[in-house]
Amino acid sequence: MTQTISRRSALAGAGALIVALRLSGTHAQTETGTGSGPSKHGLPGSLDDTPRIDAWIRIDASGAASILTGKAELGQGLKTALLQVAAEELKLPLGRLSLVTADTARTPNEGYTAASHSIQDSGTAIRHAAAQARELLKDEAARRFGVPANALQVRNGQVFGVDGKRISYGELVRDQLLSVDATPTSRLTSPADFTVMSQPVPRVDIPAKVTGGVAYVQDMRPDGMLHARVVRPPSYGATLRDCDTSPVEKMRGVVKVIRDGNFLGVIAEREWTAVQAMRTLAATTTWIERQELPDEVDLPAALMNLPSRDTTIHDTGSPGNPGILVEGTFSRPYLTHGSIGPACALAQFADQKLTVWTHTQGVFFLRDAIAGMLRMPAENVRCVHAEGAGCYGHNGADDAAADAAMLALAVPGRPVRVQLMREQEHAWDPFGPGMVVKLKATVGADGAISDWHHEVWSQSHMMRPGPPGTLIAARLKSDAAPPAPPVALAQPEGGGDRNAVPLYAIANCKVISHFLPDMPLRGSSMRSLGGYLNVLSIESVLDELAVRSGQDPVAFRLRHIEDPRARDVIEAAASRFGWTARVKSSESTGFGFGFGRYKNLEAWCAVAVEIEIPRLSGVVGIRRVVAAVDTGQIVNPDGVRNQIEGGILQAASWTLFERVTFDRTRVTSVDWSAYPIMRFDSVPESVEVHLVDRPGDAFYGVAEAAQGPTGAALANAIRDATGVRLHQLPLTPARIRKAIAR
Amino acid sequence: MTTLIINGESRSVEASPDTPLLYVLRDELGLNAAKYGCGLGQCGACTVIVDGKAVFSCVTPVTVLEGRAVTTLEGLGSHDAPGPMQLAFIAEQAAQCGYCIPGMMMRAQALLNRDPHATDEAIRAELQPHLCRCGTHMRILRAIRRAADEMRPKAEEAGTGR
Incomplete structure (x- = not known):
């Protein structure tokens, strides 16, 4: 069998390459939907898929530059970071640059904005394209001046000669100058000369967001726009029994009621009319429902009893060595993405062409899915990214886009805006899947x-569009798309088994992934995928082994890890926290530590926490959090901090509060009272993030790096404060009180 | 027809009396800052100030607002001339996706208007009705602290301080 080295596994370094080769032959679907095959052109980042320089960089006669990216702003600061990269290499002031983000009609196809890959895929491509564009402009100046290019200097969008001659990019740029393919190597700016990259440049999108500007797809109001709402079935398998549309059709301001199989929607002149019409329609509709959900009371057992496809993803040495045994069955419930803004989209159908404005993470895949759903040629569908509220993975964005497409077809020419209601967002979210980890480990006499x-x-963590059956509307309409087949993401990045292989040096180590093709609840990608529970479980057991063998948890980690960059972040977090000198201020104080390298391939992150748990209440108060992170070359240090701070607070919320609830028929956690998340009374007293700078290094994805280490640090701090180890998430006050009392 | 006083201007709106203020602000008056988050008063994304108090515009029908003063985030400043609360959020880079932020800013503004000396504890307690999913809480708290420190001398000059 011929082995091919994929771009992703080649990035991974030697250790992960072994795993990738072992699994080659299986379909290597990646989380971004790109980069799985062999390198096509030997070019860096997404240039390998889209090698033309002017696909990324365009310069007009005024000397201003347009940067094009196939990735999308999700509130993570992507726009600002990509502009910094482009400005640095083009030697143009930031103010002369504009950015076009994901649009099937304009930008490169970079798959999904997912998996913390945007800076390494798009940032790398734009950096090289910008550097090569700058050199092409310089060469053109050299040709015009009749001097060698190395006699010229470039700054501020101008090329300077030795004799006071100068010429601007606008004068230099001519047809086709940048219409060439990139070459494998670029003259990149040295980190020592950076003036824009590695600087805390303020986010370009924040001023509009804090002054009421048009910042989101929710804020778009094209002329003639109509408002729509959908009526979702009350449960997954429900089918329409009876529906009386006449009372709604008679309502003043209602333009149309759409019924197509089990898909129901209303279109109105005003938004509030659409909401009222939706409520009336829901009240006049009856459904046939089935009891098909598992027993939530013992979800871990229900999951482990499902049929599974089993793969040994790591196997070294031989088991059965004597020592102190620690074992535990860790589980997390289904979690919801919980965007504060329910999903929204606009669509317009005119002249047989459909345009959809959407906050999807993958405009090209969504275009194909919508075209498939509507049986339209893909070239007649255009998807344009417009920002929504933060998504943290595959949430309702794509479903709202499909809803808008369905509804726009009913009113040709008019733009239709649809937003989901809170209860629809909560009930129909493609949840972060419920999971179980069983871990057993031994520490020897040494x-x-x-x-x-x-x-x-x-179950699968990758049920994004592509296939039309990933869209709710496509499943509900009368000529329904078949259910999308479950996708298992391959190692080394992994899906449910992401981060399941420990980074620690352990002679006898076996890791088995049980992929569940069944999907008891709708699920897909949520920040860090399986990495959160796998890291939490590994770090909990590691902590327990240290405690039981009388060793300090941080020293125990360092004893078992060789990777110098892992050691650096562990040592940095421990020293900034004051780990070795830590003193409990009361008997309810707990200290905890957690470490992980995201996907075992991306950023390194270590987190230390101090908590307080009053015995009577069992309520966890987080006093302080100290994190250290190494993301390779930093583009925007404040952007990295913002992502890590956010990751810490979000992971703390998952760990302490969150659980999707359901009965045998319906999801029941359909608002913020039934699905509590962190509020201000639970926010830590302080959070510090320390950055380990690596000038000149590659980019390593950072936005999901804090999830596992934070959960682990909290679980370990609760163990430290109470003396008991909890395994079942969330770690609620009731569970903590019960464990203490036992 | 209902007459509302929005950011100091009298505005006649056509919406039916039961329409929540949020939909009037967004759809009839074209004001973007107040956001639909839950429609249930559970998340705070729609918060505006009415007669000095922070209210959830998603559950406040316009009929009860006849003649009362409504302030939205647009009333605190603009993109070209941001007010102190807005400048503080920009200075602290206190947003990720930013969807929840306008509501937070309005409740904070109402608090600081009535108590320019609000303590950190008071700010935290005041923000309890608001949700942020990106985890920007630490920055939000810093931004409000900064806004308070900026606004206090002016408030005292105007005689509204203690």
């Missing part, structure tokens, strides 16, 4: 880990 056995059970 104080070293002698055995490690990790098994993980999870």
